[in-house]
Amino acid sequence: MTGEGAAPTRHVVVMGVSGAGKTTVALGIAAGTGLTFAEADEFHPPANVARMRAGVPLDDGARLPWLRELAGWMAARAAEGVSTVLACSALRRSYRDTLRQGPPSVEFVHLDGSAEVIRQRMARRAGHYMPASLLQSQLATLERPHPDENVLVLDVALTPDALVAAAVRRLGLSEGVTATG
Template sequence: MTGERGDGQPTRHVVVMGVSGAGKTTVARGISEATGLMFAEADEFHSAANVARMRSGVPLDDAARWPWLRDLAAWMAERGAEGRSTVLACSALRRAYRDVLRQGPPSVEFVHLDGSAEVIRDRMSRRAGHYMPASLLESQLATLERAEPDESVLVLDVALGAGDLVAAAVDGLGLPAATTVGER
């Protein structure tokens, strides 16, 4: 039953993507709460060396990203093999990065939180305790490759509130609502 839930349906794997400060973690957690998909924060998969680089304001290069992306793809595939659907908060800024993530489970869907640099910069300035400095926003925007027509990517405007983004993602992807205790 690899890649199937207990009800015989295929597992679902969603990556909430975008530049730092777009709201990926908030929206991915909201999707998890609304649907029961298992949540993971891609930043928690970074090596200590990657975190130190970003904390010092140095963007990651591809050599530092490839092992991290492969670990994320493997995590999704392993959960799928267990019959668990997942939602992952991950920048996935370039097509090549999304392609690596697609090598994990049989199917990966993306939600791109996109919007103006001003809105995102404002959000970054208000958050506390994150190692990604606002100074790296420009490098992330320069790296961002918008989805091609052949990619399965739902694009949502970051100007919406978090609750609206979660609802739009759940609806746009046709994700089922979480089953509460006592429901069948």
Template sequence: MTGERRPTRHIVVMGVSGAGKTTVARGISELTGLRFAEADEFHTEAHVAQMRAGIPLNDTDRWPWLRALATWMTARHAEGVSTILACSALRRAYRDVLREGPPEVEFLHLDGSAELIRERLGRRVGHYMPASLFDSQQATLEHLDPDESGVVLQVAASPDDLVAAAVDRLGLPLREPVAGDQSGMASR
């Protein structure tokens, strides 16, 4: 049938900095073929500099960024492309803006102890978000409400286990192996 749009899925991997959002979202993308995006790449240079200086963003800074993310998901939906987005999405209000994009957005909350995540942040190199902003993120975090479509996974598991659990719990189909693909993705 012409003109019929194939159904899409739009998943936001959420949580505080250091929870493993990007690693898990990329892993899910590799297994499923969902189009990956890193929300950090949508920040303006001024906002990156502000965070690099240890100054948290305020809501006035965040609203245009969140709307840009919702617009990106909506555009992919219009193309018939499913997405997976690594984005903190710490507050219900932020998630509400993301839900203004495609018809349905699901969340995968990577949650865990503050001690474990602080330890991970201490080992992380090459990221503009300093560990000093962790406490402000923890204070901002609002867990998923019962009416929000989503899954919560504990970050104490390995990244591979988190990816496998996410694919299973979200009911995501694995991508078709590409002929000649030697990456081992089909064996995961």
């Protein structure tokens, strides 16, 4: 339901470097609240995926069209009256600002922690095109959120269930928060 009197939608981006647990946490938030989930990696064009598979980090020129598409996806869901949760690295402030240009408001949950914990997680996952060798480039690219961005920061050392529970609680999300069209 959209228009006058419609409940506002919520749009949450679970962010962090590859291997931080973005997808797991975003899926958990979606399952517990009814927000519509999307994996930002699935929006990458084939050329971006090929670069990452080859161990070549993406530059801003490759990322900007992808980020604009993600912002557009969230805006389209907002227009439909559907709340969303997106797993997306959003490593730089400019990337987060591009995402903020989509729906009326975007909330960020930054999964942050030690490189060693993240490296261990990356080593255990199978079938992902982002090699652990790119973790260092992601950490170098990461611009930690500034206080004026109002980003919820959670420690990746917590279990996935604890991260989901903390995000839902601290963002004030609840079961059935979203209209489903």
